[in-house]
Structure formats: structure tokens, C-alpha cells
Amino acid sequence: MTTDYHSHILPNIDDGSDSIKTSLKMIKMMKQQGIGIIVATPHFYMHREASLDSYLVKRQNAYEKLMAADPAVKDIHIGAEVAIEKGISVLGELEKLCISGTRLILLEPPFTQYNSWIVEEIDEIANSRRLIPIIAHVHRYMGVYSKSDLNSLMSVDAVFQINAEAFEHFSTRRFVNKLIS
CATH class of the missing domain: 3.20.20.140 (Metal-dependent hydrolases)
Structure with missing residues (x-):
């Protein structure tokens, strides 16, 4: 199974996907290209974040919203x-x-x-x-x-x-x- 180790599919967290709808389209395209495992890697800039914990909460919320939308590829890891x-x-x-x-x-x-x-x-x-x-x-x-x-x-x-x-x-x-x- 092919793994994409660098993607910006989490919605509304960085310069990647701007919505759940866009994220689902991206994932569908990745599945069509043979990607079976996706690692969602939104940007982390230490100088821009209020704290690591606030970033982790924001990332987790985006991940949960995406997974609740039933994406075509279910094996999505976060980084x-x-x-x-x-x-x-x-x-x-x-x-x-x-x-x-x-x-x-x-x-x-x-x-x-x-x-x-x-x-x-x-x-x-x-x-x-x-x-x-x-x-x-x-x-x-x-x-x-x-x-x-x-x-x-x-x-x-x-x-x-x-x-x-x-x-x-x-x-x-x-x-x-x-x-x-």
C-alpha cells in the first residue's frame, strides 16, 4: 500500500485544504492515485503558535471533523x-x-x-x-x-x-x- 508522508489535507488549519469538502476531494484523488495511507502534516511554526498544546488541539479537532465526514481513505495518521x-x-x-x-x-x-x-x-x-x-x-x-x-x-x-x-x-x-x- 502506498503512503503519502506529507499532505495538507486537514481542513482550515494551514495553507492546505480550506474546507471539509476540499479535503474530501483531495483524499478521493489520492485514493484514485493508489494512496492507501495518508499522513496529514499541517504546518507547525513555533513562533506563530500560542503554544504547542493549542496547536495540538486545533490539529485534533480538524482531524476529527475530517474523519467524521467519512473520507475515501480511512487510514489517515497525523503528524x-x-x-x-x-x-x-x-x-x-x-x-x-x-x-x-x-x-x-x-x-x-x-x-x-x-x-x-x-x-x-x-x-x-x-x-x-x-x-x-x-x-x-x-x-x-x-x-x-x-x-x-x-x-x-x-x-x-x-x-x-x-x-x-x-x-x-x-x-x-x-x-x-x-x-x-
Whole structure:
């Protein structure tokens, strides 16, 4: 069964789905594409949230509303796409942002100038918190980070998540094929 580890299907929680109706359409399309397990990963920005607990309540409410609407794919797990910010590795109860039932945590590096603290935060999450980082849509940083910065990011002990869009263009397809090999 194919799993989508990075989706924004929960309604009214981030820049993904704007309603239950949209979420159900998205899930129906995913099912038609052969997706059997979906991980709902709404954005978590530490600096924007009042608290981790308020985010978790908001996420759980959106999940329950979606599940009550009887989606086409029933196997939906919750997680988060966690923005890597300075200090995220010491956030209390960071584990609650992992994909449900796992130690996997989806992390999104910033789309700003690269800084060494990004890798330091990922390493802290992996080593001190004993979580397994998944770096979100790593191919998107090709145009943001220099080649050496990208190599530094790629040197972390993590899983790298790639969107299907990466295979549309020669340069990103080449990068992804190199990453896979």
C-alpha cells in the first residue's frame, strides 16, 4: 500500500485544504492515485503558535471533523510539518509532532539564507531527542541554498522526502536521482 508522508489535507488549519469538502476531494484523488495511507502534516511554526498544546488541539479537532465526514481513505495518521527554527530542538514535548505511533518527524528547513544552526537543530533532534528527521521536499532548496550549503544539509542523518513535482524538471530530477542512488 502506498503512503503519502506529507499532505495538507486537514481542513482550515494551514495553507492546505480550506474546507471539509476540499479535503474530501483531495483524499478521493489520492485514493484514485493508489494512496492507501495518508499522513496529514499541517504546518507547525513555533513562533506563530500560542503554544504547542493549542496547536495540538486545533490539529485534533480538524482531524476529527475530517474523519467524521467519512473520507475515501480511512487510514489517515497525523503528524506535522515542523519549521526548523532556532531552538526548535528544545521545544518541550516535541515528540507530540511526530507521525502518530512513530519517532518520525517531518522537518522543513527555512527558505532563507542557509545558516549552520539549521543542521545543528536537526542533529539535536536526531541525537538528543532520539527522533528520526524527515527533511521535507529537499529538492526545493536547490534554488535557495548554495551547492555547499545543500551538501551540508544533505549530510545530516535523516530521511529525505521528495515531492512528485521534483521529477518534472531536468535539474531537480537529476538531483533526486543522485540522492536516490
